[in-house]
Amino acid sequence: MMLFKELVLASHNAGKLKELQAMLGDAVRVRSIGEFSDIEPEETGLSFVENAILKARNAARISGLPALADDSGLAVDHLGGAPGIYSARYAGGQGDAANNAKLLDALKDVPDAERGAQFVCALALLRHADDPLPILCEGLWQGRILHSAQGEHGFGYDPLFWVPERDCSSAELAPKDKNQLSHRARAMALLKQRLGIA
Ligand SMILES: O=P(O)(O)OP(=O)(O)OP(=O)(O)OC[C@H]1O[C@@H](n2cnc3c(O)ncnc32)[C@H](O)[C@@H]1O
Ligand SMILES: [Mg+2]
Numbered sequence: 001m002m003l004f005k006e007l008v009l010a011s012h013n014a015g016k017l018k019e020l021q022a023m024l025g026d027a028v029r030v031r032s033i034g035e036f037s038d039i040e041p042e043e044t045g046l047s048f049v050e051n052a053i054l055k056a057r058n059a060a061r062i063s064g065l066p067a068l069a070d071d072s073g074l075a076v077d078h079l080g081g082a083p084g085i086y087s088a089r090y091a092g093g094q095g096d097a098a099n100n101a102k103l104l105d106a107l108k109d110v111p112d113a114e115r116g117a118q119f120v121c122a123l124a125l126l127r128h129a130d131d132p133l134p135i136l137c138e139g140l141w142q143g144r145i146l147h148s149a150q151g152e153h154g155f156g157y158d159p160l161f162w163v164p165e166r167d168c169s170s171a172e173l174a175p176k177d178k179n180q181l182s183h184r185a186r187a188m189a190l191l192k193q194r195l196g197i198a
Contacts, residue, residue: 004127008033010059010069012040015155020070022179023188027197033059033067048072048085052124053134061129068191072121072183074157076145078114079106087157096156100149103160107145115144119161119170121183123191135194139186143170154178 006029011017021030041058045051048071056069073087083090083103091098107115119141124134142164149159151171158171163181170178179185192198 004066005029006031007066007068007125008036008059008063010055010067012038013155016070016072016184019175019179019182019184020068020188022175023185027192031063031065033063036063043071043085043088045071045085048120048122048138049124049136051085052122052136053126056124056126056134057129057131060126060131064129066125066127067129068123068125070121070123070184070187072119074103074161075118075120076103076107077116078110084120100157100160103145103157104148112144115146116142117145117161118142119157119183121187123184123187125191125195135191137187137190137194139183139188139190141181141183141186 008031009017009020010033012034017032024030041055043051043054045054052069052071055071056067059069060067073084075081075084091102121139123137126134144162146160146162146169150169151159153173153175154171159169161170163170163173165181166173189198
């Protein structure tokens with residue numbers, strides 16, 4: 001059952017915000033944390049779930065609203081699951097292009113069969129800043145890392161992520177298709193079930 005009509009999305013990533021807003025639809029009025037603060041909390045957790053809770057708690061405290069956070073990243077088999085929770089900071093916080101260049105370099109000469117990877121998304125919803133029982137939902141998306149960037153849609157590692165079920169990169173998918181297939185889409189589908197807005 002839906003407990004509120006308005007929530008704040010605890011993300012400063014424009015690509016994520018767009019996707020989460022599209023997935024939530026009209027069921028709930030969505031505010032962005034950028035309306036309240038430009039300061040990003042330090043992501044000190046050792047798991048996606050811990051970081052999602054930390055970001056949602058911070059946003060709920062700042063806004064006084066229920067808060068939804070997304071902590072996500074790319075886990076590459078050949079790299080033992082890296083960059084994982086450090087995906088945004090993989091190349092030292094220099095942004096998507098630097099992260100992608102570093103990833104291609106790390107996988108140089110690695111054959112396709114060993115380029116498996118998964119996108120991971122953890123969503124945390126806190127009804128208020130001191131909520132002792134956050135709602136947690138996760139989603140995974142299996143694919144593999146390309147040898148060069150392909151496609152213009154999406155954000156982050158999308159141009160390097162090959163989607164086997166569609167035979168294209170995740171940046172070549174139309175946004176509405178990515179929003180049905182992705183790690184974020186899967187986590188959000190579970191969250192909507194939990195909230196009774198599926
Ligand atoms: O923490 P917030 O403010 O939400 O924004 P962020 O960009 O820092 O987000 P994360 O800490 O969760 O880091 C996620 C990293 O994983 C990447 N990522 C997550 N989902 C992705 C997707 O759907 N497509 C491409 N890259 C994605 C993204 O580009 C970041 O480098
Ligand atoms: Mg972040």
